[in-house]
Amino acid sequence: MRETFRSGLTLFGLVIRSAPLLAAAEFSAAIIIAVAVPLQTYGLGLVVDGIAAGDGVLRGMVVLAGAIIAYFGCRILSSAVQSAMEDRVEGSLNRELLAITTGIPGLEHHERPDVADRLAVIREESRYLKYGATTLASALAVAAGSVTVLALLVVVHPLFILLPLLGTVRVLCAGRAGRLRLRAMEATADRHRMIDMLTEIAKSPRHGLEVRTFRLGDFITERLALLHSQRDEPRWAAAKRAAGIDVIGRIVSALGYGGAIGFVVWLSTQGTVGPSEIVMVVLLVPQVDRAAAELSNSSNELTWALGTVANFRWLRDYARSHAPTGELSPAPARLETGIRFSDVTFSYPGAQRASLESVDLFLPAGSTVAFVGDNGAGKSTLVKLLARFYDPSRGTIEVDGQDLRQIDPESWRRAMSAGFQDFVKFEFETKEAIGIGDLPRLDDRAAIEHAVVRADAEGVVEHLPSGLDTQIGSRFSGGVELSGGQWQRVALARSFMRNDPVLLLLDEPTAAIDPESESALFERFAAASATTAANTGGITVLVSHRFSTVRMADLIVVVEDGGIAEAGSHEELMAANGHYAEMFELQARSYR
Incomplete structure (x- = not known):
């Protein structure tokens, strides 16, 4: 529970740091929307009471109209800010992940399978973690809406305070289902990494020569089929178990809510509740069920999101533990x-x-x-x-x-500076692919030209259509592909950017x-x-x-x-x- 709470705070902090104003607007709008829905029911009850008593419907209409205006106004606000907030969160998370992984001084984390599996899960799920911001807003909205509904129901009869217990059953079942799916994902992360690797080999032009020379197409296809089976079957088994647990929660909730409606109908036959109370209960109890469903979905999504955040926190703690300590010269x-x-x-x-x-x-x-x-x-x-x-x-x-x-x-x-056999083919403009060897002088054309001379790469640059301004690499429109030796000379020039x-x-x-x-x-x-x-x-x-x-x-x-x-x-x-x-x-x- 403590770790879940810490992961929740981490996710909340990430959202607030990424887009404070957008997050505040989204969270506020979600809460107002959730509260406005039961208030519409309350306003309708007041209208029914006014009609039955013959003393006017103005008060009920004001509440009803105000709730409707707040609902639709905040829906417009939420739809306007939600996607922008999610994009900000995604960008911030990607930058933070990059800062963490590149900030670790050594390379050990690239060669440890346990770290690689965690990174695979984070990479697989981080692109969707941006929706964690919306999930947090949904959770807050469900909580606010549930409190409002419960307050209105308790006014009808104190026993309705027990209804949240039914919602708790459904939420617990959803949380259990989410944890089952997450554990299955983590347990099959190594197969997922292998699938990614083989897929990259199959689609990359760089590997096309050997794939075709050695006729590896069928081999890769068969290996992918096996890996998909080894990855998907445990996940599918976990999904089926999770669905069964979720069904149990839904059945318990449905029986309880049906009993609540039957109870208020019985109270009406005893003359202890009036028309407005019957209307409120009949309309609010399905809202309780819907709130439980939303909370269970939010719980499911939040369990997944917090599990991913837990891996993110583990990686951050790993980076901190491997950071240099003490006084450094x-x-x-x-x-x-x-x-x-x-x-x-x-x-x-x-x-x-x-x-x-x-x-x-x-x-x-x-x-x-x-x-x-x-x-x-x-x-x-x-x-x-x-x-x-x-x-x-x-x-x-x-x-x-x-x-x-x-x-x-x-x-x-x-x-220091370095040039490696396994150099990176940076598909930038040529001057950038060389200049990044000394970032403070990235725009120093004279320094770049000097590095080209030191690397004996003048011939490479001279044959490019726009010289140093040529886009190199075939992935981008107008890019010029280089031979292996030409790429290596560019890498050498990069290593010579730093003077002395x-x-x-x-x-x-x-x-x-x-x-x-x-x-x-x-x-x-x-x-x-x-x-x-x-x-x-x-x-x-x-x-x-x-x-x-x-x-x-x-x-x-x-x-x-x-x-x-x-x-x-x-x-x-x-x-x-x-x-x-x-x-x-x-x-x-x-x-x-």
């Missing part, structure tokens, strides 16, 4: 000594074995460092730890002698570029690294499988089975005649 503007790994061990969430084990490594300030090794050796993991997407499971990473965990993550990210970062991470940044172009590009990397080293003592870290290009690095680190097998310059490692020399010669022979 800003990132250094200049590296004096370098970055040191001391006995660093790291395991990904849920992994059976460590990806890195007892790593000791020193990256000198101002150096260009290359990580080489087989796939899965741990190279990218080292890069992720340097970017502080994760913290070591054991050991420390020190920046000029200070533990990286004591440096503010946002400040550290602002002081203290750490530049390039994780397989040229995987889609031919070896000859890569060699020329790395010469530019070397020149840029030298400038950065002189200005900030910055370190450039490069991950590549092409040994002919990494030989220019000051320090080459050979990563093998989660540890450091060798480290030194190209000449030193070749002279050592170890694993690096073997891999270098093997690759050189393959190119020859």
